[in-house]
Amino acid sequence: MTPTPPTSPDGPPADEVGVLEGRLTDLWQRSRSSARERARAVHPRLDATAFPLLVVLGRHGPARPSDLGARLYLDRSTVTRQVDALERLGLVVRRPDPTDARARLVELTDQARTSLARSQEERAARWRRSLGEWDPADLARLSELLRRLAEAEIW
Template sequence: MSVDDVLPALEQELAAMWRRARAAGRAAARELHPRLDPTAYPLVLLLFEAGPLRMSDLAAGLLLDKSTVTRQVDAAARLGLVERTTDPGDARARLVALTPAGRDRLTALLTERRTHWRAALASWDRDEVVALTRLLHKLGNTGIG
C-alpha cells in the first residue's frame, strides 16, 4: 500500500478536523468576548503566547496582511482585550499587548479548554498524545494548508 492509497482518507479527516477547529475557535472567541470576531481569536492567542509584538511581527506570525491585522487589533482594543503601547526599545515603534483584563479572560478560557482536552483524551496514554503532537507539528511544517 502506498501513501497515495491513504491520501483521500487523510484529506477527509483533515477537512473534518478543520471544520471542528473552526467551530471551536468561533465558540472560544464568543466565550472570550461576545463581540469578538472569531478571526481575531488567533491574534489574542499569539499575544498571550509571545507577549507584546510589533504590528509587522504580529502580521507575520498570523500569516496575514498588516491591514487585516490592524483591523483586528482595532476591534480587540475597542473590546478592552488588547492595547497599543510604546516599544521601550524604540520610542518610534508601537507594540500590541494583551490588557490585564484580556490576559485574565484568556487565562480562564484556556484553563477551561485544557480541562475539556483532558476529558476528551482521558483514554489516551501520554505517548499517544506526544505522538499526535509531534505528527501535527511535522504536518504543520510541510507548508501544506
C-alpha cells in the same frame, strides 16, 4: 482481486492522502467552531477571526503588529483591522515600543488576559478529559506526526 489504489509518484496512495485531507478539513471546521465559542466567552462581540491574535499575545506577550502578522500568516492590513477591533472592545492596547520609538507594541488588557486565561483553562480541562484514557505514547506520536505535517511543504 482488490485493485491497487492509485499512487502519486512521490508519496502514499492517493486515497490515503484524500482521507487525511478530509480528516484535517473536519478538524479545521471543528476548530473554527470552537474558536467562535471561545471568542464569545472572552467577549460577546469578539469576532472569531481576531481570536488567534489574542491567543498569540497571551502566549508570547506584547508584540509589534508586523510580528503578529508573521506568526499568524496575516498581512499588515488584516492585523491592523483586527487590532483596531480588539482595541475598541477593550481587549488590547497599543503602547510605544521601548526599543524603537517609531514602533508600537500591542498588549493584552487585564480584562482580556483574565478572560483568555479562563477560556484556556476550560479548554485544557476538556482536552484532558477527552484524551485522559489515551496512551501517552499515542499522544506523543500524534504530536510528532502533526509537527512533521506542519513542516511539510504542502501549505
